[in-house]
Amino acid sequence: MKKSFRYKLKKYMPIYIMLLPGFLYLLINNYIPMGGILIAFKHMDYSKGILGSDWSGLANFEYLFKTPDAFRITRNTILYNGAFIISTMVMAIIFAILLSEIWSKRAVKFYQTVLLLPYMLSMIIVSYLAYSFLAGDTGLLNGVLERFGREKVSWYSRPEYWPFILVIINCWKTVGYSTVIYLASILGIDGELYEAASVDGITKLQRIRYIMLPMIKPTIITILLLNIGRIFYSDFGLFYQVPMSSGALMDATNTIDTYVYRGLISLGDVAMSSAAGVYQSLVGFLLVLCANWITKRYSSENALF
């Protein structure tokens, strides 16, 4: 028995050594902070450390949910993500179908390259691009408005426009990524299906409706569920940088992620900030579990676990 243990240890030692760097990294970067959610249940006092600080029970959460912010950031996070999911999905599917119908492979490659380019740019660069359109005195949009004899709009202080602005920017940035996924899924459809159908003389539209869409439905549903699992998380850069953290836009652009950051860094309000963070982690966790459970029932090979 002892011998076999030693034999095993010797045999598998290299494997464990290989796992070690990743194991340690995830331990530091992911697992220790998970334990840190205790902070949300404590009166954090740095001099006493995390474990030594006094327990506060659910006081931080009560405090958080009494503010109007709790509702606002939840609403913004979910509604924006919902709009992002739908807008990107619809456009990406349309683009992917069109690309799959275009004969010239070089043209397809060109369109795909262009569509994916925004995905490569950092949110800081995106903020600059947005600024060139939206700047109050020199922005391109106001230039166009002026040419048509309209009043200039002070975009960075008018929250009512930002839901549209952010949806457009997000779509511009992410639609290429989704298009690549759907195109790969369409190109994976068995050619014989089309041939069989073309013998029956169906039109292009019928082919899209009765072959393509049903065949890529598993991909659509998988992506949808993956996104729903992440609906409680927002792109910090999009909501913090692109509106230039303008106070006037706070109502329309504050999400859970920006709220946590502002609470932690600008306001130094660890209690509130950590409570919001735990709220996000827990609800996010439940959502991923639900989404995965549904995926499993629907197409088990795409489930995460």
Added chain:
Amino acid sequence: MHYRSEKIYQVFFNLFMILISIATLVPLIVLISSSFTQNKDITLYGYSLWPRTFSLEAYGYIWKERMQIFRAYFITIFVTASGTLLGVISSVLYAYALSKREFPLKRFFSVYLLFTMLFNGGLVPTYIMYTRYFGIKNTIFALIIPGLLMNAFNVILVRSYIQNNVPQALIEAATIDGANEFIIVRKLIFPLAKPIIATIGLFIGVAYWNDWQNGLYYVTDDKLYSIQQILNNMLKNIEYLSKNTTSVAKSTTLAGTLPAGTVRMAIAVVGMLPILVIYPFIQKYFVKGISLGAVKG
């Protein structure tokens, strides 16, 4: 007859995609052309698709502040190179181990990896841990370690690729010939899994190159600013660069002579130039990685 109607479709589809492509590129064109415009034109007419009067004054201004830009570039390149190297090595090793058919605790290591995709502690504990307990603030590690080095998604990509594309028999043959696991990874896995390793290398590399969040959270020392962080500061305060220069340089760039409108765009061009230049060469790896990830996400 049928063929002709198909041709009309082709023209129509291509036309539509060309319009979409132009719409995608317009913001970049505005940015780049504005950076080459005389600042007077921007003040008078605003940003536009085409330079009214071609001018390099914005780049001239940036050139005066080149030392800071070069340093930021150096930091970014160093962080990107070392982060990518560490990230690729630890991801491939972990992925190779998990691709083994069985070994004691395999299930544990697999769940250990996957669980990081489901749950995380969030910013507050991460921030407090890194700053209070690891003392990472204002060190180069702040730009390399938090968040970006390794993630479960990349490991899963590599593991599936190894399982599907590297024949188990080959590995067994090498073992019989006396190769140990490390030699197998170096001599077999790296060459045979090169496409997927290049792909995750690019994913990780671009994430490091574009990262500004670690800088925002953990770095306040301007000697450690990455190029994205310089951009971030310039976005909020256009005079950021000249604020830090020596008094000699300052006298030549008096406030008021700063061509703010065009400098803003020029600095953004400087920041995104490397990505624009290498993007055409690496995009096929990205497309591959994204399509693979979709199947095995």
